[in-house]
Amino acid sequence: MPKVLISDSLSPRAVEIFRERGVEVDVKTGLKPEDLKAIIGEYDGLAIRSATKVTKDVLAAASRLKVVGRAGIGVDNVDIPAATSRGVVVMNTPFGNSITTAEHAIAMMFALAREIPAANASTQAGKWEKNRFMGVELTAKVLGVVGCGNIGSIVADRALGLKMRVVAYDPFLSHERAVDLGVEKVELDELLARADFITLHTPLTDGTRNLINAESLAKTRKGVRIINCARGGLIVEEDLKAALESGHVAGAALDVFASEPAKDNALFGMDQVICTPHLGASTTEAQENVALQVAEQMADYLVSGAVVNALNMASVSAEDAPKLRPYMALAEQLGSFAGQITESGLKGVTVEYEGHVAELNTRPLTALVLMGLLRPLLNSVNMVNAPVIARERDIEIAETKRERASDYQTLIRVIVETEHRARSLTGTLFGGEKPRLVGIEDVPIEAEVSSHMLFIRNEDKPGFIGHLGTTLGDAGVNVATFHLGRTAPGENAIALVSVDQPISDEVLRKIEALPSVVRAKALSF
Incomplete structure (x- = not known):
């Protein structure tokens, strides 16, 4: 019988799914790296969220390991090249929290447009500063979506429902797909020049790291507002701070940061900045969905050989x-x-x-x-x-x-x-x-x-x-x-x-x- 370790907090239903599919499962959360290395050799599968770090050293100790399942999208905490070299399949659940993350980006855009957090704090402090908080409408504004994949396309769909005009930059977005989505496909420089709001929905790679920096910010229109619910490393935070201080950027809403947990950051304390602690996937529905999906995917692979949402090998459906x-x-x-x-x-x-x-x-x-x-x-x-x-x-x-x-x-x-x-x-x-x-x-x-x-x-x-x-x-x-x-x-x-x-x-x-x-x-x- 295959055996799986759940090392981060997942829904209890995930445990039930493993057992229903004929997979033995242990739940041991909060393990230190040395503790994980000491026991990982006993398991065929490892189910994680973002807390567990699946490093090269951990993988070297995982003599039986066949699959790592990440309940969520990001796999920054998994050494995929090392896993691949050892023949370990790495899976994620790219669709379980897509709607939740997209909705958070839209919520951040609304909060940014109407300065809701600052207005809330002011009002609860006993002030009544109607003239201070002069927002902007979203209707007829241009939203620039950087990365029009699963989450980006949902954001674009919601923005079109708000009567915004959407331009998208994504090297993998075909003209036909852009037409189906109702967005205009453009190059990055054109997006920067035209957008009133810019929202980031791209993975963090060598090509996207520090994508929003002093040079790219200089190409944006004055008064632009920037939302990032994707990955912190996409923005050079010091460059964004300088653009906010100069007034070139009107505001920023950030759910992710270059270093997390972000208990100290150059952007903290700025009136024009809204910050949340990586809440993109933090809804009851999303947490349940990704836990169930990762359990189903891992069990299917270990029992029948079906491979779904793998990042380092071809998928093989259960059918x-x-x-x-x-x-x-x-x-x-x-x-x-x-x-x-x-x-x-x-x-x-x-x-x-x-x-x-x-x-x-x-x-x-x-x-x-x-x-x-x-x-x-x-x-x-x-x-x-x-x-x-x-x-x-x-x-x-x-x-x-x-x-x-x-x-x-x-x-x-x-x-x-x-x-x-x-x-x-x-x-x-x-x-x-x-x-x-x-x-x-x-x-x-x-x-x-x-x-x-x-x-x-x-x-x-x-x-x-x-x-x-x-x-x-x-x-x-x-x-x-x-x-x-x-x-x-x-x-x-x-x-x-x-x-x-x-x-x-x-x-x-x-x-x-x-x-x-x-x-x-x-x-x-």
Whole structure:
């Protein structure tokens, strides 16, 4: 039974979901880093929010760990490259708190436009300063949305309902999607120049860090108001303070800060600034939603192999998982076979999908091919880190799909290019679920993969089978199945022999010395 640790506060319902799905679960919150490292080796999954830091050191101690689930969007507290290198899937729940965060951004915009926090404080202090708090309307104002993904698009939708005009900057926003949303897609400089309000909804990356700085603020129109409910590192806070003090920026509403918890900040105490303590996802509904989603996603992965909202591998839906499962076995076998018979440096891998399999989500299958291919060289490789390891070694990876079927209704072909040559392996499913090899390089052959096999390339000459049988028999090696294929009579031939025990080096040398044998290789699966 898989076992999961919940190390941050989640809804009790999350625990129930794990147990209902057949996953054992422990709840241990408030762990210090050394305490987490001491026990993480006992668990297959780790469910967290923002408090737990999943560092490289923690991951190094997590010998069983298969998945980290973040209840929420941000994964700044997870070392994703380290998790990927160790083959750990990292999931988040990008939709569970989207509406809540978007609504908080809209609320901050209203509060900023009408100076509600300052007016509230003044009134409760016994003052009546109607003339001091002169706000602005939102109607007909231009809202600049930086990052028009899930949350940004919800903010845009709400703003359009307020009769605002919305311009959006997002490198990944297509023209068609912009039209569907009812927003105008622009470049960042144009957004800065036109917007009356700017709201940030982009992740914190090397490309977005310090996005709002002295240079970008200088491009904004005088009197602009800025809202940030995304990530604190998007704004250079000292530069924003200077722009507020000069009057160029009329106000700012911030839910996130460069350093959190933010108990001291350059912007604190400024009349034009509204601050909240990272409340974007803080509603009852959002807390419940993300907890339930992360429990469902992690349980599905650990029990059935379904991968949803993963940040470091291709997703496999619960619907796709059973369809892919027989193909996953075939893909791994083809990759493993290719890896074991490849003895020179890898340059490229092409995976071709034909027929029924071409209609499926093939990215996980390609990852499994790479895993099988690299595993003879690297014991720690798996389907999560295999694509990364391949790229790190400058191995080019390509996929092609053809929905047409040839001799078989479904087919996977793996072509491996090395420093000296290219070789291919082809496989299919018999009966829709039984993996079979149907081609090795240019030789047609039908064979089932078994635990111990002998691969021989030979010249098609009389006597070969007798010599091979005698050699195996003298060594006490029992043959389970014997498959032969050739390009044409008297030309290149292949023998693929399933045996009941591993082939020793001594027996392999005797086989290599037989007449007509070009190459012999012992394989294990």
